[in-house]
Ligand SMILES: Nc1nc2c(ncn2[C@@H]2O[C@H](COP(=O)(O)OP(=O)(O)OP(=O)(O)O)[C@@H](O)[C@H]2O)c(=O)[nH]1
């Protein structure tokens with residue numbers, strides 16, 4: 018398949034978004050706080066741009082807090098309502114709820130002026146796979162209504178979830194852009210867990226990630242694997258060292274780098290190398306100032 022990260026259910030989800038949009042009052046765009054630039058999907062943003070929008074930076078517990086602050090400033094400078102959350106603990110979710118409620122009263126008041134019959138305020142939640150859409154919805158609803166999971170593609174079809182009497186949330190499958198071809202973007206999406214394991218080379222991504230971590234989280238990386246001095250080591254060598262340390266041995270005692278790669282990716286996604294943002298806000302900050 019040409020675009021293994023764009024399976025059939027994503028194409029169907031885009032169709033569903035288009036079909037349902039006329040009945041939607043607000044769109045929540047969930048971005049990954051570690052990759053706020055790369056996790057924007059211009060396709061779905063294009064589909065939903067005619068609707069009022071709130072942006073949520075999810076998984077803020079895994080991202081560098083200074084970078085998240087900078088990203089919030091940049092997004093707010095664009096006039097967007099924007100919040101950073103941790104759906105695992107619920108941190109920041111109250112602010113999202115009060116933001117939605119405020120917008121709901123404003124928007125529903127306008128609808129009443131046009132003599133529409135009262136109806137619930139309808140919110141569509143969109144974003145790339147595995148970013149935390151269903152987890153956020155469960156937090157807002159205060160119950161586990163939407164299925165969640167640590168791999169992309171958990172939500173396969175749309176699902177409405179009622180919050181009290183006044184709000185309905187539409188959970189959508191995660192959607193990536195089929196036109197995505199920048200290797201750096203694909204690397205970041207793979208490293209953070211937005212792509213299915215079959216659609217990328219784990220060794221290549223782990224090696225790239227280790228070079229990034231060598232630059233951004235040197236002490237956490239060396240301490241976690243007891244690596245010694247790796248200043249001048251490339252990703253491939255560091256991965257082999259990790260394989261050795263963790264006993265990832267294949268037949269004949271060779272180092273199984275594939276197993277080592279799975280360990281590196283899984284530990285990165287759990288935040289075990291500290292809070293690392295892969296899309297620094299710095300360039301955008303300069304843009305915002307110019
Ligand atoms: N650390 C951390 N993990 C989170 C957060 N939000 C969600 N997760 C985890 O991320 C994984 C994906 O969460 P989901 O809510 O299923 O993501 P989704 O966007 O609905 O994914 P799809 O339905 O596959 O598109 C799960 O393992 C969640 O427990 C967060 O704020 N912090």
Ligand SMILES: [Mg+2]
Pocket residue numbers: 150151152164165171172188189190191
């Ligand atoms: Mg989901």
